[in-house]
Amino acid sequence: MLTDRIRFNRIIFRDQVFTQEYCVKAIDECARHLDKNIRSNSPIVYCVAPNHIKTIIGFLAIVKSGRAALLVDPKTGKLEYEEMLADTMPSAIIRIDPETLEFDLGKEIELTDYRMDPALVRELDDVCILLYTAAEDGYAKAAMLTHHNIRSNALAIAEETGVHQQSISCVLLPFNHLYGFQNSVVVPLVAGNSELICTISDILKVNLIAGEISRCQVSHIYSVPLIYYLLSRSPHIERIGRQAYMLMSGGYKLPASLRERFERKLTIPIYEGYGLTEASPAFTCQSPGKQFEKASIGRPMVNYVVKIVDDTGNEVAFGEKGEIWFQGDTIMKGYFNHPEATRQKISDGWLRTGDYGKQDKNGNVFFLGLKKKMFNVAGNKVYPEEVKRLMMKNGNVETVDFRSDYEALTGDSIKAKVRFKTDSPSAMADLRTWCSTMLTKYKIPASMTSD
Numbered sequence: 001m002l003t004d005r006i007r008f009n010r011i012i013f014r015d016q017v018f019t020q021e022y023c024v025k026a027i028d029e030c031a032r033h034l035d036k037n038i039r040s041n042s043p044i045v046y047c048v049a050p051n052h053i054k055t056i057i058g059f060l061a062i063v064k065s066g067r068a069a070l071l072v073d074p075k076t077g078k079l080e081y082e083e084m085l086a087d088t089m090p091s092a093i094i095r096i097d098p099e100t101l102e103f104d105l106g107k108e109i110e111l112t113d114y115r116m117d118p119a120l121v122r123e124l125d126d127v128c129i130l131l132y133t134a135a136e137d138g139y140a141k142a143a144m145l146t147h148h149n150i151r152s153n154a155l156a157i158a159e160e161t162g163v164h165q166q167s168i169s170c171v172l173l174p175f176n177h178l179y180g181f182q183n184s185v186v187v188p189l190v191a192g193n194s195e196l197i198c199t200i201s202d203i204l205k206v207n208l209i210a211g212e213i214s215r216c217q218v219s220h221i222y223s224v225p226l227i228y229y230l231l232s233r234s235p236h237i238e239r240i241g242r243q244a245y246m247l248m249s250g251g252y253k254l255p256a257s258l259r260e261r262f263e264r265k266l267t268i269p270i271y272e273g274y275g276l277t278e279a280s281p282a283f284t285c286q287s288p289g290k291q292f293e294k295a296s297i298g299r300p301m302v303n304y305v306v307k308i309v310d311d312t313g314n315e316v317a318f319g320e321k322g323e324i325w326f327q328g329d330t331i332m333k334g335y336f337n338h339p340e341a342t343r344q345k346i347s348d349g350w351l352r353t354g355d356y357g358k359q360d361k362n363g364n365v366f367f368l369g370l371k372k373k374m375f376n377v378a379g380n381k382v383y384p385e386e387v388k389r390l391m392m393k394n395g396n397v398e399t400v401d402f403r404s405d406y407e408a409l410t411g412d413s414i415k416a417k418v419r420f421k422t423d424s425p426s427a428m429a430d431l432r433t434w435c436s437t438m439l440t441k442y443k444i445p446a447s448m449t450s451d
Contacts, residue, residue, distance in 0.1 A: 002128055002147045003027070003064040007192035009165060012216055013053045016101070023057060026103060030061030033105045040091035042116040043124045046084075048072045048095045049175040051199045054103050056185050058094040063128055063147075067091070070130040070142065073176040074098075077439040079390050080140070084132065088142055088336060089114035098199075120337055130336060131178055133277045134345070135386035136354075136373050141335035143278050145178075153280040153330040154186040156301045160287045161246050161271075163220060167193040170213055172200050172223035172231075177379065178281045179250050183222045193220075200227070210234035217243045224251035224379040225258055226409050228270060232261055241266030246288060248273055251379025253367055255408035259294065272297055274367060278351055280330035284365050296364035297357075304328035308359050313347065323371055324357040325350040375404050375412035380442040382414065387443050394434050396420050396427060402445065416445035423450060 006027070011018040034045065045062045049055045049071045062069040070088055072081075074096075093110040128147040132140040163169065169188060173180030188195045196216045198209045206227065213221065214236040221244060223231075228249055231237055247262070250273045262270050273285035274297035284306065286298040300306045307315050308322040316322040331351045334342035345352055354372030359365050375382040384402045391400050399419045404412040420427045428450055435444045 001063065001066075002151055002186070002189070003060055006060070006189060008188055009192055009194040011053060011056065011188075011195050011197060012168075013197040014101070018053055023060075026057045027060045027064060030057055030103060030105060030109075031064040033109065034061060034065045034067070034092060037109075037111055038091045040089075040112055040114050040116070041118075041121060042089045042091040042112075042114050043067045043121055043127075044070050044088050044090045044116075044130065046070050046072050046090045046093040048074050048093065049181070050074050050096055050098045050201075051175050051180075051184075051197055052096050052098055053101065053197060054096045054108070055175050056197075057103060058096065058108075059181075059185065060189075062094070068124050068127040068130055068144075070132075071176045071178075071181060073174065073440060075441050077390075077435075077437065077441075077443070079393060079438045080440055083140075084142075085114075088130065089116050123333075123336070127333060129178070129181075131176075131277050133381060134335060134341065135383035137341075138383070138385035138389040140383075140386060141338045141341055144333040144336050145280050146333050149280045149330045149332065150182070150186055151190060152303075152328075153282060154182060154190045156303065156330075157183065157282055157285075158187050158191040160285050160301050161220060161248060162288055163187055163191045163193050165192045167191070167219045167245070168196060168216060169193060169220040169222070170196040170198060170216070170218040172198060172206075172209065172221065172227045173251070173379070174200070177251075178277050179222070179275070179379075182281060183220075183248075206230040207234045207236070210236040210240060214239045214243070219244055220246045220248070222248045222250070225249055225254050226378050228254075228262070229258055229409050232258070232265065237265060241268060244268060246271060248285070250274065250282070252376045252411045253297075253408075256295070258409070269294075274298065274365070276353055276355075278332045278345060279326055279328070279353075280332070283326050283328060283330065291362075293360070293362075293364040293366075295366060296360075297367050298365065299363040300326075300328075300365070304330075306359060306365055307350070308357055318361050319358055321356055321358050321368055324353040324355050324365065324367075326353060327351070375402075375414055377414065377442050378411050382412070382443050384414075387414075387439070387445075390439060390443075391416075391418075391431075391435070393438070394431060396422055397431065399451070401451075413447075414445040416448045417451045418448055419451040
């Protein structure tokens with residue numbers, strides 16, 4: 001089990017230091033509360049996950065109590081949340097109050113009366129984390145990641161990025177994103193290093209965050225290209241560069257211009273990695289001290305294998321374009337209660353990424369775009385079929401079509417053309433108001449016009 005040995009050094013949050021002793025005590029109290037009060041047979045507990053010390057405590061309490069944590073974006077839209085509840089039937093929901101530091105277990109943990117089929121309960125026996133993804137057909141599915149998946153990937157990340165007990169990490173990503181959660185929570189758990197938690201809900205405050213990173217002498221930073229661009233404009237960036245050992249970018253392709261901007265200012269580069277939720281998540285990266293092609297997304301991490309295949313599943317020659325397939329011990333167990341979707345995603349032990357790429361003779365992997373029907377909005381996956389299905393639940397929407405403008409720093413900017421059943425001067429404004437409540441914020445098209 002992931003919590004068999006908790007090895008946090010210290011966690012810094014809101015100018016306070018939380019020790020391993022504090023965390024262990026708080027985790028034990030929360031785990032006992034869950035054991036004592038949960039009445040449902042479902043082993044799934046939702047963890048509505050802001051970047052907060054209590055999210056770490058709540059997650060580890062879920063795991064320590066022998067249950068599986070489903071990480072939820074605090075800004076999940078109402079329609080999506082209702083579908084999640086019906087699909088994964090949690091026994092409890094931990095809703096962190098972000099304004100307080102001490103856990104109010106009675107207030108912040110909601111119990112449910114869902115009953116789960118015993119066969120599904122058994123399917124979750126070794127599952128540690130679930131995350132919703134893979135909505136190409138219009139319906140999101142919960143990827144099941146086992147304790148072994150998560151721990152193995154964290155150990156590989158620690159080895160490839162040089163994390164050790166004296167390291168101080170900072171992840172400028174939301175905790176409900178597995179790339180952020182793995183590096184914020186699990187890597188420090190297995191490597192025993194320290195962690196600075198920052199809240200990035202307001203990107204206009206990146207300069208304040210940069211100052212905190214500088215004061216805390218952070219050695220390892222993980223984020224997405226847009227945040228690195230904003231950091232590059234901060235007066236603190238040169239000092240951060242002198243202190244840091246690793247700046248890792250993921251989520252979407254790092255623009256060459258941004259890499260060059262950093263190399264002009266700093267003595268260390270931005271490294272790049274690649275992965276997806278179903279792989280726990282990372283499986284290629286550029287590593288300090290190892291040779292790699294700058295334009296690549298790195299080489300397969302330790303004990304992982306990548307191949308590039310054509311549409312029939314046959315491996316192509318070096319340098320040829322095809323779909324990236326991955327093999328390793330961090331491939332998900334499957335999609336919860338979706339066996340057919342699992343069979344389509346995993347073929348003879350190989351995970352089909354749905355992304356195009358190529359590989360050279362030295363093992364460098366190059367990302368060449370999306371094969372799957374998906375947009376990437378600043379590192380967030382947006383599936384047009386899912387958004388279309390949800391938007392058509394609005395009683396006045398007849399059809400909706402999407403296109404995207406891609407920007408190197410921000411990824412896709414989604415444009416929607418909407419046909420209303422009854423057009424009126426207020427129809428578009430009414431739809432925007434409806435979307436702001438019903439859909440997760442980053443899934444709402446950046447611009448909408450009527451057809």
